[in-house]
Each structure stands twice: as C-alpha cells, then as structure tokens.
Amino acid sequence: MKYINQIIKILDRYEGDGYLVGGFVRDYLLNRESNDIDLAINVQVKEVAREFCDIVNGSFVVLDDLHNIYRVVIDDMIYDFTPVVGNSIKEDLLNRDFTINAVAISLSTINFTNQGYKIKKMIDPTNGREDINNGVIRAVNKKVFREDPLRLFRAIRFKAELNFTIEKNTEVIMKENPKMIKDIARERIHDELIKILNTKRAAKNLFYLENEFSLLSNLISDVNELKEIGECKYHREDVWTHSLYAVKKLEQLLEEDYWNKRIDSDKIPLLKFATLFHDLGKLITEEVIDGEIHFYGHDKEGAKYIEPILRELCFSKKSITYIKKIIRYHMRPLSLYYADNLTDKGKYRFFRTVESSVVDVCLLAAADTLSTKLLNSRQDEIKDNLAFLKELIKEWQEVEERTAEPLLTGYDIIEIFSIEEGPQIGEILKEVNEAQAQGLITNYQEAIEYIKNIINQ
Known part of the structure; x- marks a missing residue:
C-alpha cells in the first residue's frame, strides 16, 4: 500500500477510478501479508501503469498487451494493473471465478492516516466477505469452469493454500466434465500444480483432486x-x-x-x-x-x-x-x-x-x-x-x-610423474579424490605418496 497515493493522483489526472481487487483484498480480510497488489482501473491502463512505474522508478512488465494487463515491480512489491471488465466494477466482480476473489475496494474510499490506512467500504456483490470469514470457496456462477477449466485446479489450489473447504454445489459443478482440462495450456496447469505442491497440505489435496474429480488421471x-x-x-x-x-x-x-x-x-x-x-x-x-x-x-x-x-x-x-x-x-x-x-x-x-x-x-x-x-x-x-x-x-x-579443495591437479601429476596427458590422469585423480573423501590422505605430500603406490602396483 506504500505507493497507492501515487496511483490515486495519477487516476485523478486521468479522471478515472481504481479498485483494489482479487487476492490482495482476500488476503487483507484474512489478515495475511501480501506483496502482490491487484488493481482494476477504468481508464488507460497502460498509460497509468507506465506513469506510475516512472514515478516510483520501478520495472515495467507487459503481461498481456492484447488484454491491457501490466505489472510494475518495486523491490519486493508487485503491482498488477488490469482494466475493469464490463461497464462497472460490479459487473467485473460478477464475472470473476470465486466469491472470495470477487470483493473490491475503491481507492477513493481508503482513508490514509499517520498510522496507516482504513477501509471505509467494500464492494461485495456476491457476499464474498462472508465466504472468506467462513472459509468457503464458492463459484460465482455455474459457468465459471466452462469459461476457464483451469479454475478446477485454482479452486483446489485456494483450498490448499487457505485451508478452506469447497462448497457442495461448487463441487457438483466441478464434477460435470473434468475432461475439460485437456484443452488447457499445459504451462497454466503446471503453475497451479506447483502452487498446490508448495503448500503444507499437498498430499491431502492431491488425494482430493484425484479422488473427487479425476483431475490427475485426466492429465x-x-x-x-x-x-x-x-x-x-x-x-x-x-x-x-x-x-x-x-x-x-x-x-x-x-x-x-x-x-x-x-x-x-x-x-x-x-x-x-x-x-x-x-x-x-x-x-x-x-x-x-x-x-x-x-x-x-x-x-x-x-x-x-x-x-x-x-x-x-x-x-x-x-x-x-x-x-x-x-x-x-x-x-x-x-x-x-x-x-x-x-x-x-x-x-x-x-x-x-x-x-x-x-x-x-x-x-x-x-x-x-x-x-x-x-x-x-x-x-x-x-x-x-x-x-x-x-x-x-x-x-x-x-x-x-x-574434499572442498583438491589436493593436487592433473598438471601436478603430469609434471611430477612425467605421465603423458590422457585417460590415465583422470583415473589417478579419481582414486586420489576417493582416498581424500575417505580421509586416507589429507595433504599434498600424502597425495604424492598415494600416487606413487598406485603407479608401483
């Protein structure tokens, strides 16, 4: 939230509105620290993100130029800028995946103080706050998985990360056609799988996603x-x-x-x-x-x-x-x-x-x-x-x-023992390293004596 005031000033110049959305709002309501700030704005997204990047001296990343999605990275903070989808933020939220991700905060309603900030009001058309408080993952509508089958994995990823439960009607919708995942780009599935595996409850949720939905066997x-x-x-x-x-x-x-x-x-x-x-x-x-x-x-x-x-x-x-x-x-x-x-x-x-x-x-x-x-x-x-x-x-x-430091090199062996460069040098070094690893030799002179014994055998 450190640079939110800068974004508000830029939006004022563009006469636009901006909203904190998605994962940042969810984490805020769960009292979880987040370094990822998701913003939806209703004016020129690229221009606003670029100007913000220049002001804070950040790094600008194009995530999806076609859909106007951009990222600004400042130290360990990530600011993602996306357009408001539809005619209003409410319409945007109603087209998201799960109610826990369909809560927004208008930047204009944030009250900044010397101690930090206070949120006056939230935009919550699907009662997402209640589901967050109750630890429930609920689909916004019946079409969410048909619109993007990756959400089958995302639902289970959120379950694993947050230790939430998936609401029964949402489970029913998820079971309708798990074979849909075969049409998803494998890069996207990979990212969700890694996130599931990275949780402390991966085993439980791997069992769940296969036993309930056959997602792994379809993959x-x-x-x-x-x-x-x-x-x-x-x-x-x-x-x-x-x-x-x-x-x-x-x-x-x-x-x-x-x-x-x-x-x-x-x-x-x-x-x-x-x-x-x-x-x-x-x-x-x-x-x-x-x-x-x-x-x-x-x-x-x-x-x-x-x-x-x-x-x-x-x-x-x-x-x-x-x-x-x-x-x-x-x-x-x-x-x-x-x-x-x-x-x-x-x-x-x-x-x-x-x-x-x-x-x-x-x-x-x-x-x-x-x-x-x-x-x-x-x-x-x-x-x-x-x-x-x-x-x-x-x-x-x-x-x-x-064995952190070798006792001698191949050049030492060539020079001391007048052996021509070739496979024999590698074999001798291999034996010396093995003896060093076992503690049989500990210094340069012992290594020389060890090689003499090898050669004379």
Missing part, C-alpha cells in the same frame, strides 16, 4: 494404472496409495527442523512431485519370478519414463534433471543400509553419483520407507532406517568438507 493417464498395480511381498497396497501416503510422510518430515533446514525451499514442490511418481517405473518392470511379483530396476526405468510426462507439463530442463535424479536413486540409500559388508568406498560412490542432491534423495527414501512400513505393519525397522539415513547425510557432509 496423466498412467495414474489410473498406478491404482491397479504394486501389490507384492513388500506391499499390500497399490502404487498410487503408497505414493500419496509417501507425500504425506514427506510433508510431516519437513515439519521437523532437521529436514526443513537441509532442503532448498524452491525444491520442495519438485521433490513432492518426484515422491508422487517415484514408483512410476513399476508400470513397465512388473514380473513374476518363482510365484512372487518383483519390480527390479523400477527406479532406473521410472527416471526414463517420467521425462515425457515432465516435458508435457512444461517443467524446465533443470527441474526435469532434478526430478529424474531423485527418482533414479531413491532406492540407493536403503540399499546401502541392507548391503552386506558396506564400505566407505560404497558410500562415497553414492555421494559422487548423487552429488548435491544427497539430502533430497535421503528424504524421499525416508518418506518411502515410512509409507511402506506403516502401511504394512513393519514399524520395528523404521527407527534404524531413519537413523541410518541421517548418519549417511552426516558422512556426506564430512566428505564435502574434506
């Missing part, structure tokens, strides 16, 4: 198959049930300081998506051996299988690489736990392969084992599994500290 047909397979020696439940429960367990783990402080917040929605589809490879690896069902190699195959799905959903190349890696290696940490004669070298190879994603992979492994063992009455193993994963992370951190 990713493999979901229906995941509901039909997975039972084996280790699982009484299907893959979909197991995976959703794993997302729930992951969210619970992220409530703990230990995990929360070790995971990049930007990676959390991607990690949840990887968790939801970590066993996707079971669709193509199921086989019966000696009367038992197995899914050998499902981690490796799942990492391949997920890529076209991620591309279809417009994930970035960086996100695709991350999700594939998490799925590919999600079995490795507890394979180390169950391995006979586990060595430091075996752990180091895991660290080298997974690199900076060790904690992320271990967190998925923790959620995976919690889901498997809680759903299959094998709780006695959980404590040791989780303790091993934390010890593995501790050892990885120690390795990272030991």
Whole structure:
C-alpha cells in the first residue's frame, strides 16, 4: 500500500477510478501479508501503469498487451494493473471465478492516516466477505469452469493454500466434465500444480483432486494404472496409495527442523512431485519370478519414463534433471543400509553419483520407507532406517568438507610423474579424490605418496 497515493493522483489526472481487487483484498480480510497488489482501473491502463512505474522508478512488465494487463515491480512489491471488465466494477466482480476473489475496494474510499490506512467500504456483490470469514470457496456462477477449466485446479489450489473447504454445489459443478482440462495450456496447469505442491497440505489435496474429480488421471493417464498395480511381498497396497501416503510422510518430515533446514525451499514442490511418481517405473518392470511379483530396476526405468510426462507439463530442463535424479536413486540409500559388508568406498560412490542432491534423495527414501512400513505393519525397522539415513547425510557432509579443495591437479601429476596427458590422469585423480573423501590422505605430500603406490602396483 506504500505507493497507492501515487496511483490515486495519477487516476485523478486521468479522471478515472481504481479498485483494489482479487487476492490482495482476500488476503487483507484474512489478515495475511501480501506483496502482490491487484488493481482494476477504468481508464488507460497502460498509460497509468507506465506513469506510475516512472514515478516510483520501478520495472515495467507487459503481461498481456492484447488484454491491457501490466505489472510494475518495486523491490519486493508487485503491482498488477488490469482494466475493469464490463461497464462497472460490479459487473467485473460478477464475472470473476470465486466469491472470495470477487470483493473490491475503491481507492477513493481508503482513508490514509499517520498510522496507516482504513477501509471505509467494500464492494461485495456476491457476499464474498462472508465466504472468506467462513472459509468457503464458492463459484460465482455455474459457468465459471466452462469459461476457464483451469479454475478446477485454482479452486483446489485456494483450498490448499487457505485451508478452506469447497462448497457442495461448487463441487457438483466441478464434477460435470473434468475432461475439460485437456484443452488447457499445459504451462497454466503446471503453475497451479506447483502452487498446490508448495503448500503444507499437498498430499491431502492431491488425494482430493484425484479422488473427487479425476483431475490427475485426466492429465496423466498412467495414474489410473498406478491404482491397479504394486501389490507384492513388500506391499499390500497399490502404487498410487503408497505414493500419496509417501507425500504425506514427506510433508510431516519437513515439519521437523532437521529436514526443513537441509532442503532448498524452491525444491520442495519438485521433490513432492518426484515422491508422487517415484514408483512410476513399476508400470513397465512388473514380473513374476518363482510365484512372487518383483519390480527390479523400477527406479532406473521410472527416471526414463517420467521425462515425457515432465516435458508435457512444461517443467524446465533443470527441474526435469532434478526430478529424474531423485527418482533414479531413491532406492540407493536403503540399499546401502541392507548391503552386506558396506564400505566407505560404497558410500562415497553414492555421494559422487548423487552429488548435491544427497539430502533430497535421503528424504524421499525416508518418506518411502515410512509409507511402506506403516502401511504394512513393519514399524520395528523404521527407527534404524531413519537413523541410518541421517548418519549417511552426516558422512556426506564430512566428505564435502574434506574434499572442498583438491589436493593436487592433473598438471601436478603430469609434471611430477612425467605421465603423458590422457585417460590415465583422470583415473589417478579419481582414486586420489576417493582416498581424500575417505580421509586416507589429507595433504599434498600424502597425495604424492598415494600416487606413487598406485603407479608401483
């Protein structure tokens, strides 16, 4: 609200009216802080936004030139300018998606004081304030989902973000034709999915959007198959049930300081998506051996299988690489736990392969084992599994500290040992780095002696 007075002065010169609308008003009524200010104005939108941008020395962004939608960014504040749709702000509000987003505040009714500001009056043609107070998501009219099927996902996203409930009649309308989502641009669906995954209630709402509306299976047909397979020696439940429960367990783990402080917040929605589809490879690896069902190699195959799905959903190349890696290696940490004669070298190879994603992979492994063992009455193993994963992370951190600086370079090896440049140099460096990681060598001279032993073998 810092620069609202500037906008009011500009509008006065244009003899126009402006309104705070949408998410900003909703958040204001919920006493939630918001850095996104949504404005609807009934005069030249581009000119007003441009002039405001120049006055506050902000950054001007064209969001949709055709529909006159513009953004001004000032530090961490975002001001979005849109035209009033229709002949009045009331008509504009009556054409919005949900009543909680159909409340407006006329800029002319804001009373600014030394202590801040007071809102004198609100424009609320759909009783949105009452729904906000009661925590209810209600469609403005019966056409909202036909007009824009993305609102099916938006309704559930608001439910997840605000912890609201969707009103029963709105649920009925949402169930009429979920296949409408197939016509939506995948970029828009991607953004809504990420927002749902970014909430602390993603598992609950992923279950809701699929169980009630079949939105995920209409988007990713493999979901229906995941509901039909997975039972084996280790699982009484299907893959979909197991995976959703794993997302729930992951969210619970992220409530703990230990995990929360070790995971990049930007990676959390991607990690949840990887968790939801970590066993996707079971669709193509199921086989019966000696009367038992197995899914050998499902981690490796799942990492391949997920890529076209991620591309279809417009994930970035960086996100695709991350999700594939998490799925590919999600079995490795507890394979180390169950391995006979586990060595430091075996752990180091895991660290080298997974690199900076060790904690992320271990967190998925923790959620995976919690889901498997809680759903299959094998709780006695959980404590040791989780303790091993934390010890593995501790050892990885120690390795990272030991190997932060290389003890020598390939040029050192060439010069000291008169070895020609080639693959042998890389192999020697690899062995030296492994020895350094294990703490067998700690300085330049020890590295030289270690190489002498390698060469003389």
